[in-house]
Amino acid sequence: MNLILLFESDFIAGNLVRLSDRRMRHVLEVQRASVGDELCVGLDGGDIGRGVVTILSSDTLQMEVRFNKKPPPKLPLTLMLAMPSPKVLRRLLYVASALGVGKIFLINSRRVEKSFWKSPVLDPTIIRRQLIRGLEQSRDTIMPEVLIRPLFKPFVEDDVPNIIKNTLPLAAHPDAPEVLPRNVGYPVTLAVGPEGGFIPYEIDMFRSLGFRVVQAGERVPPVEAAVPFLISRLF
Amino acid sequence: MNLILLFESDFIAGNLVRLSDRRMRHVLEVQRASVGDELCVGLDGGDIGRGVVTILSSDTLQMEVRFNKKPPPKLPLTLMLAMPSPKVLRRLLYVASALGVGKIFLINSRRVEKSFWKSPVLDPTIIRRQLIRGLEQSRDTIMPEVLIRPLFKPFVEDDVPNIIKNTLPLAAHPDAPEVLPRNVGYPVTLAVGPEGGFIPYEIDMFRSLGFRVVQAGERVPPVEAAVPFLISRLF
Numbered sequence: 110m111n112l113i114l115l116f117e118s119d120f121i122a123g124n125l126v127r128l129s130d131r132r133m134r135h136v137l138e139v140q141r142a143s144v145g146d147e148l149c150v151g152l153d154g155g156d157i158g159r160g161v162v163t164i165l166s167s168d169t170l171q172m173e174v175r176f177n178k179k180p181p182p183k184l185p186l187t188l189m190l191a192m193p194s195p196k197v198l199r200r201l202l203y204v205a206s207a208l209g210v211g212k213i214f215l216i217n218s219r220r221v222e223k224s225f226w227k228s229p230v231l232d233p234t235i236i237r238r239q240l241i242r243g244l245e246q247s248r249d250t251i252m253p254e255v256l257i258r259p260l261f262k263p264f265v266e267d268d269v270p271n272i273i274k275n276t277l278p279l280a281a282h283p284d285a286p287e288v289l290p291r292n293v294g295y296p297v298t299l300a301v302g303p304e305g306g307f308i309p310y311e312i313d314m315f316r317s318l319g320f321r322v323v324q325a326g327e328r329v330p331p332v333e334a335a336v337p338f339l340i341s342r343l344f
Numbered sequence: 345m346n347l348i349l350l351f352e353s354d355f356i357a358g359n360l361v362r363l364s365d366r367r368m369r370h371v372l373e374v375q376r377a378s379v380g381d382e383l384c385v386g387l388d389g390g391d392i393g394r395g396v397v398t399i400l401s402s403d404t405l406q407m408e409v410r411f412n413k414k415p416p417p418k419l420p421l422t423l424m425l426a427m428p429s430p431k432v433l434r435r436l437l438y439v440a441s442a443l444g445v446g447k448i449f450l451i452n453s454r455r456v457e458k459s460f461w462k463s464p465v466l467d468p469t470i471i472r473r474q475l476i477r478g479l480e481q482s483r484d485t486i487m488p489e490v491l492i493r494p495l496f497k498p499f500v501e502d503d504v505p506n507i508i509k510n511t512l513p514l515a516a517h518p519d520a521p522e523v524l525p526r527n528v529g530y531p532v533t534l535a536v537g538p539e540g541g542f543i544p545y546e547i548d549m550f551r552s553l554g555f556r557v558v559q560a561g562e563r564v565p566p567v568e569a570a571v572p573f574l575i576s577r578l579f
Binding site: 111181200203204207208209246247248249291292325327328329330331333334335336337338339340341342 | 346416435438439442443444481482483484526527560562563564565566568569570571572573574575576577
C-alpha cells in the first residue's frame with residue numbers, strides 16, 4: 110500500500126479523517142508509523158497528497174490531510190479481456206488497476222469455461238476491492254471501469270465499432286504473422302484471448318472490424334503475465 | 345500446457361513414451377485428444393517435436409515421438425530477484441520460466457521478510473514444478489537455473505562482479521532519476537527489489553559496481569507484474 114485511498118465517509122470534519130479498518134492496520138503493522146508522521150493519501154476520484162498522523166492507537170488512525178497533486182494519468186488503453194479463471198481474474202484486476210488501465214471489458218470467447226461467468230469474483234464488491242488494491246499500489250485515485258459482456262457476438266457487432274473509434278485496435282494472438290508494435294504513442298484498444306487463444310471465427314470478426322492481429326513473440330506468456338507484458342511494449 | 349515435457353524415464357522403448365500422470369490427464373481432459381492425434385512434445389534439455397497418440401485410456405497415454413526443432417532461445421537476461429512472498433514467488437517462477445529467463449538469483453534485501461526464506465516453496469521439487477509449468481506454457485525444454493542467495497553483502501561483493509561481466513547491469517528502483525531503456529539488444533543483469541524497494545545502502549552498493557538505477561515509470565507495478573513489464577521493455 111503506497112497510498113491510502115480515502116472516501117468521503119472517512120472524513121469526520123473538515124480535513125480530518127479517521128480510519129479503523131485494514132488501512133489503519135497497515136499503517137500500524139506494516140508502515141509502523143507514529144504520531145507526526147506524514148503518509149501518502151489520495152481522495153477517491155480526486156487528488157493525492159499527504160496525511161499527518163494525529164492519533165494512532167490499536168483501533169484508530171486519525172490524520173489531517175491535504176491534497177495538492179493530480180494522480181498519474183491513465184494509460185490510453187481500453188482492454189478487452191477474455192474472461193479468465195477466477196484466480197487469474199482476481200490478480201489481473203489488481204495488476205491492470207495498478208498499471209493504469211482505465212477501462213476493462215470482460216468478454217466471452219469460445220474457449221472461456223462457462224463456469225467462469227458464475228464466479229463470485231464478478232461480484233461488484235470483490236471487483237472493487239481488487240481495483241482499490243491496484244490504486245493503492247500505484248498511487249492512483251481514479252477507479253477503473255470494469256464492464257462485463259458475456260455475449261461475444263452482440264458485443265463485437267454492436268459495441269466494439271464505437272469503442273475502437275480513434276484508437277489503434279489490436280488483437281493479441283499467439284500465431285499472428287505480425288509482431289506487436291512498440292511504444293505506439295496513440296490510444297489503443299487491445300483484445301486478449303483466453304488460455305488457448307481466440308478461435309479463428311473470433312479472430313476473423315476482430316479483423317473484419319479493422320483490428321490488427323499481433324503476437325508478442327515466439328513464447329506465449331500466461332494471461333496473467335501477458336497483460337503487463339503487452340502493456341509495457343505498447344506504451 | 346502447450347507442450348508436453350518428456351523425461352528419459354518416460355520412454356519405454358525407442359521413440360515410444362508412456363505417461364500416466366497429470367500430463368496424461370491434461371491430454372485426456374483438457375486437450376481431449378484421441379488416438380492418431382499429434383501433440384506438441386519436448387525432451388527435457390533437448391529438442392521439441394510431435395507425438396502421435398497410439399494408446400489413450402483413463403490411465404495410460406502412449407505416444408510415438410519425433411523431435412525436429414530447437415526450443416526458443418532464452419532471453420539474454422540474468423534476473424536477481426529480492427525474495428518475494430511465497431505466493432508471489434510461486435507465480436513468478438512460473439512466469440519467468442515461461443518468459444524465457446535462463447538464470448534467476450533469489451537474493452536478500454533489508455525489506456525481505458525473514459520468514460520468506462523458510463518457505464516450503466524453496467523446496468527444489470516445488471521450484472522445479474513451477475519451472476516445468478512455465479516451460480510447458482511457452483514450449484521450451486531448457487530448465488532455468490534458480491540459485492538461492494540469502495546473504496546480500498557477500499553475494500553482491502563476491503559474486504555479482506563476475507555475474508555482470510559483459511552485461512548491462514540494471515537495478516529497478518521506484519524513484520530512480522533514469523528511465524528503463526527500451527529494446528536494449530544486449531545481455532542484461534536486472535536486479536528487482538522487494539515490495540517497498542531496495543534500501544539506499546543496497547542501491548549504493550549496486551551503483552558502486554556499475555549498475556544503472558532505473559525506474560519503470562510513474563507507477564510502481566506489483567512485483568509479480570513488474571517482472572514481465574520490465575522484461576518486455578528491455579527485449
